[in-house]
Amino acid sequence: MREVTKRYREDLDEVVVGTADGDEVDADPRGAGAPTSFRWRGRSYVVLQVLGHWREDEGWWRRPDGAPVQIERTDLWRVEAQNGRPTRGVYELVRRGERWRLDRVWD
Template identity: 40%
Template sequence: MARRIGEAVAVRLAQDVTSGAGAGVAPASFIWRDRVYVVREVLGYWRERQAWWNAPAVRAAAVGEDLPMAVGAEGQALKVAVDHEREVWRVEARGPRTVGAGVYDISRETTRGTDGEGWRLLAVAD
């Protein structure tokens, strides 16, 4: 039985990953609800299509507003891209004071960097 979570988590990334064709850098650990979970094994990796029609840029364009803007490193205005995919990692991880490891699905928006930003805990398998 899996519980849907959908909460933001802080992630520390591994340096080297060989878990499938095209796989990015996997999570090494994550912090969820002020507890550190150490990843013991990557069980799977995939990309999911997002509900692109819910993106703020698409909603703004649908009602005739300008696209949301971001500020670049030199202060110039940048248009915000609409991303249609996210990466999902299924990992086996062990939390503090737990007897066994659990299975967690962690996602990262592909528009974010790989520096630990934009990560969410999607589900926990009981």
């Protein structure tokens, strides 16, 4: 079976994350900061498990003209999630600052 990925790069309507103070922490598969659910295109998804998490730290990059550009820290989460249907999917969620987006979906 061949896996197919589709890139969306669309903003998410809402993301719920686990917190250190106990809210949502029982459902949080990776500790504080991991997404536990999200809304995309009007549909709610529950995160069943986190398959991977990595971070691109903020840093300075340069434009072709040499001018510096500061990039915000970015967290990427690959999760298995379900939206109420019997099937599950793999989704890559990206958080940059306070903004979340859906980057990829695997079929």
